[in-house]
Amino acid sequence: MQTTRRHFLGRGVVGLAAVAALGSLPSWAFAEELVRTPRQTEGPFYPDHLPLDTDNDLLIINDGITSAVGEVTHLTGKILDATGSPIRNALVEIWQCDANGAYLHSGTGNDERRDKNFQGFGRFMTGSTGEYLFRTIKPVPYPGRTPHIHYAVKLKGRDKWTTQLYIKGHSGNEKDGIWRGIKDEKQRDAVTVDFSPLSGAKAGELAAKFDIVMGQTPEL
Numbered sequence: 001m002q003t004t005r006r007h008f009l010g011r012g013v014v015g016l017a018a019v020a021a022l023g024s025l026p027s028w029a030f031a032e033e034l035v036r037t038p039r040q041t042e043g044p045f046y047p048d049h050l051p052l053d054t055d056n057d058l059l060i061i062n063d064g065i066t067s068a069v070g071e072v073t074h075l076t077g078k079i080l081d082a083t084g085s086p087i088r089n090a091l092v093e094i095w096q097c098d099a100n101g102a103y104l105h106s107g108t109g110n111d112e113r114r115d116k117n118f119q120g121f122g123r124f125m126t127g128s129t130g131e132y133l134f135r136t137i138k139p140v141p142y143p144g145r146t147p148h149i150h151y152a153v154k155l156k157g158r159d160k161w162t163t164q165l166y167i168k169g170h171s172g173n174e175k176d177g178i179w180r181g182i183k184d185e186k187q188r189d190a191v192t193v194d195f196s197p198l199s200g201a202k203a204g205e206l207a208a209k210f211d212i213v214m215g216q217t218p219e220l
């Protein structure tokens with residue numbers, strides 16, 4: 001498993017280089033095109049007990065030898081302020097149900113079928129590029145909801161900010177009350193992203209990219 005982890009971290013370095021290149025553009029060059037990421041409900045399943053491991057690899061808990069069930073997804077993006085500048089020291093948290101629809105929460109459905117190898121929750125603190133990186137599974141539907149990944153972004157001196165990420169083209173989106181509740185089409189598009197094959201990776205691994213544009217400037 002150590003090999004897998006190194007491989008995973010190595011990919012992060014490539015991503016950071018790409019972000020550094022983008023950073024050479026002045027922020028006004030693309031500020032007008034930025035769509036603010038809509039804030040969405042935290043929902044009822046933010047973990048009420050944290051996992052033993054809260055790192056950014058949700059597929060392996062601590063030094064476990066068995067990986068979680070699901071379609072492996074490398075989930076990356078940047079935390080940006082409203083002008084397109086990266087936000088550093090943003091604590092990004094994600095949580096989602098496992099491949100059987102169970103959350104890491106005492107009130108979850110399907111608890112008896114919970115995948116014990118899925119971390120269910122992870123954290124990443126951004127550096128100067130604002131980039132975050134997780135390895136997780138492609139989200140699956142559970143009764144009443146289209147597939148989604150929950151996000152919380154915590155900035156110093158600010159209230160917790162939450163949103164949700166969706167799969168572009170998933171037939172469940174149109175029937176989902178929370179997704180439909182985002183009335184601005186551009187904002188809805190901004191939280192609905194491709195999960196596409198990760199180039200150069202093992203067969204079946206996916207990549208998804210989700211930049212979050214906060215409607216505020218953080219206190220630095």
Ligand SMILES: [Fe+2]
Binds near residue numbers: 045
């Ligand atoms: Fe949820």
